[in-house]
Amino acid sequence: MIMGAEPRLGVSDPGPARRPWQPCCARTATLRACDGAPGSVHRLDPFSLISSHGARQAGEASLRALRVLLVVLLLFALAIGAFFLWARHSEIATIDPSRRPPADEAVVAKGAELAAIGDCDVCHTVPGGPPYAGGRPIPTPFGTIYSANITPDATTGIGHWSQAAFRRAMKEGVSRNGNDLYPAFPYDHYAKLGDDDIAALYAFLMSRAAVQSRPPANALIFPLNLRWTVAVWDLLYLDRTPFRPDPKQSEAWNRGAYLVQGLGHCGDCHTPRDRLGGERTAAAFAGGTAEGWSAPALTAASPAPLPWSEAQLFRYLHQGWDTAHGAAAGPMAPVTRDLARASASDVAAIATYVATLEGPGAARPAAAAATANARPLPTETVSASPADLGATLFEGACANCHSGISPMVPPHGIDLRRSTAIGAPDPTDAIFIVLDGIRPVEGERGPWMPRFDGAFTDAQLAALLNYLRAQHSGTPPWSDLDSRIRALRQSKERS
């Protein structure tokens, strides 16, 4: 084929005349120069730097080079063709929702608990809107994605999806009609799920009230607004291997690992991402970001002043706060609200697994657990001068709740020497918490910290946080505090 094309080179072929609306360069595909004069031809010379004398001698060499170029181009075209063939997904036929066999109640109940671990409602519900009806804007570095309606509505939801279509969406990130789904939907985690669990989730979702609601169209930058580009992402980041239990670990640990790596998609926030938005698996759980907040590391790099014990993790995850570590805030708050509805044994398994992520130091023997706070708290060595504005503000605004008299029991806040946010490398979470407070969902119970955004100016907030950092963390001052305060005050990501 390539050889057949060769004799055309250099033949005086006038070629199609250029029309006024045709860009000149469009014709370079016919290996024709852009001089515009019909009939005039010259050879496209890849070695155009060679003088016209030299060109004659270099003729053969350039022909060889062209041949190589064509081979490369053809291989490239074949690769692209193969990629698109591979990336093309078939449509899975719709089903008649009225003919869906009724699901077993126990399976639906199991699906409800699993959906709580997967936090499905958090993204698939507009705050205050009907559950699972989608439409919540998910900000990404590449634009805004609106979550899908996953109620059983047949026209705008997934009521006409078969279980097979649902399974493919969960594990491969492909919609029923064959379109790629964006990885804001964490199918790269759900790929680890077992089919039984997916069946339970399907049964649960199909038991929800159908809501007719079409989410707004995504607003993503080019070329990511073309769904097929996700197939490239999948090539790079989608690991299709199912979860493999570690026979050396306990059953609870393995259950926890399965839930954390799969359905819980904890790494979605707690693992750093690269520029293309893929999780850097080599740095799993080393800390990431979520909705503008920083999600602390769960590994040995954890900024928590005290190591997390299994029991503390369980309480924190299941009730939303723990006396030694404080209350869940920001995007973690809805996660713990969901985990309150999950099965206690699954949450305990998650705690078992996560407690081991900190490394051997954290897995303390029962004897040491008696003196649970093995890592010493920083002592209050920095003495504040009376003129220190931060100390004054702390005394008037914070000390009533945070004076460190006892472990946190709401309404009293945590002893700030135990605060992860104050000791964290990034001041973002501490700024958010002081500005916006910590509040439970309207009408629900939970720790309540009042907001201080109206009370403090930027400079006052900086003075307060600098004081808290120096007094309570024993870590060096934040270098970017002032600029972070200004930026976050203006950001739209605050509640």
Place this chain on the structure above:
Amino acid sequence: MIELTVNGTAHRVDVDPATPLLYVLRDELQLNGAKFGCGLGQCGACTVMAEGEAIYSCLTPVAALQGRKITTVEGLGTAGNPGPLQRAFIAEQAAQCGYCIAGMVMRAQALLQRNSSPSDAEIRAEMEPNLCRCGTHMRILRAIRRASSEMRTASTQNATEARP
């Protein structure tokens, strides 16, 4: 000495700069509208405004408020000449024991200054930090809606009358 501007009047008070505003209002300036409820920012009875934003006066040290305009419920009107929001609270009989009302009025005032026609959802979300143990929340919500619509009508009438 701490300099404070409350309801348009400048005051110089000799207090520890860490003192929360509430104690200065009540003990030094005899402005008893703002109430002590919990002292922990959990109930909202002490709410006043600083530069138009609702703050908990029980948790805001006066050191943070120098040079900023503070408004308390006394700044909105008097018993003889109540302000629009106070009139609406009276019209809807929104107070039972009345302990929370000054805080409710101030948080609602901050909302209406920022957003003159809030939706019901916006009113509820804004008022959530303020508690009423008598349970007159529904009347309080009605009073805020009434004030919002009366303040809008008044501003429209003013605009119409101002035309030649």
